[in-house]
Amino acid sequence: MLPYLVHITPGNLTLLVEPGETVLMAALRQGFNFPYNCQNAVCGTCMGRVLRGEVSYDNQAEEELSSEEKEEGFAFFCSAKPKTHLVIEMFHVEGPDIKLEKTSAYHVMGHTILSPNTLLLELYPENEKEALSFHAGQYLYLCYGDEYRAYSIANAEEDSQRIELHIRHTDDNAFANQMIALAEQKKILYLEGPHGHCVLHQTPALPTILLAAGTGFAQMKALIEEQLKTRQTTPLYLYWGARKREDLYAHELALEWAQQYPFIHYQAMLSAPEPGTWSGELGYIYEKVVKDHPDLSGYQVYASGPPDMVLAALQLFEQHALNRNRMYSDMLFDP
Ligand code: FES
Incomplete structure (x- = not known):
């Protein structure tokens, strides 16, 4: 049997409770700080509302x-066992390993033109002690002058404290050109974050669909790197859709993952390639997902891309038995 999802308000936290487990047992097992004392429905410390x-x-x-x-x-959550998914009200609950939001100065130390329309920026903290700590899959705001733009962090956390961002770039994109100029002079800008709830859920170990459109790949790259760090081998199915071949700016990297790791599967699809540039599949990537996985009841899905694509995917996936609570997208959590 699949675990129950318990959404905790007002903290906006989600807990997975295995069948037969109490809410408190699951919370402590997953590293939550959850108020309790007697554990026997006597003291009332664990009382909240369903x-x-x-x-x-x-x-x-x-x-x-x-x-x-x-x-x-x-309810007494030290003794209560979910019979269904729950929304509960319980005050003073803290989630495991919360990453604090802050603003820090970073040097732009490098850049790579990944494709004619995508720029990779590498940033390192000006002061190591002030570096942002984050979970793979989160995003931040890049602040420079009057600009304040959201980007997914495109890597899992590294000892070097490096942060990688993928920025949409065209010749007339003044912002990207400004970033290139900053990188060439190793200048400083500010990063604010981390934000977002699209972090990798590995308990229970469900096969995972990673659905990306365009630079939505950045978030999926971070999640894949995170899973590689934990050495889990739960299947990951990366689906990357774009308009043109050049939009698949890390196609070779994704192919390498799929070749090197038997649990990583990769499928790319284009909707409007230039003639003669693509011999792969054509169409919308989320339609390909349900063609390959017609029953999504035992899956979790992460989606990153334009809101229209994410909503269309959610609608289609629910028709294929995906539990809505197992679809993670910044667009759904932080619209
Ligand atoms: S911990 Fe005391 S009643 Fe639940």
Whole structure:
């Protein structure tokens, strides 16, 4: 049986609870800081409310609740076991390893033109102690002058504290040209973050679809690097869609992953290639996902790209039994 998803308000945290497990047991197992004391439905420290869904008890906890408390949805989470996915209200819960948001100065130390329209920037903190700490899959704001732009961090956290960003670039893109000039002079700009909830969920170990359009690849690259760091071999299916061949700016890297790691699968698709530039598949990448995986009930999906693509994908995937709670996209969490 699949675990239950327990969404905790007001902290906006999500917990996975295995069948037969109490909410508290799952929270402690996953490194949450969750208020409790007696663990036997006596002290009331773990009391909160079930706003949506149902729980059951194996002990006397239910008898300890007054009829008013039951009516208002109160529960002892040290003893309550989810019977369905839940939304609960529980104050003073902290998620594991929260990365604090802050603004830090970074040197632009290098740049690479990945393709005629994509620029890679490499940034290192001016002061190592002030470096941003982040989870793979998060994004940040790049601040320079009046510019304040959101970018996915395109790498997993590294000891060197390097941050890699993929920036859409064309000859007349003044911002990208400005970034190239900064890189050439090793100048400083500011990064603010991290933000976002699209981090890799490896418990339970579900096969994972990584769906990217254009520079949405950056977020997927970070997630893949994170999984490679943890040495987990849960299947990863990377689907990368773009208009033209040059938009698949790291196609060779993705092919290399698929060749080197048996658990990584890669499929690219173009919607409007220049004649003679592409012999691969044509069409919309999310349609290819359901062609390859018609039953998505046991999967999780990460999606990064234009909002229209993410919403169309979500709609289609739900028709193929994807649990909406297992689709992660900055666009859905932070619209
Ligand atoms: S921990 Fe005391 S009642 Fe739950």
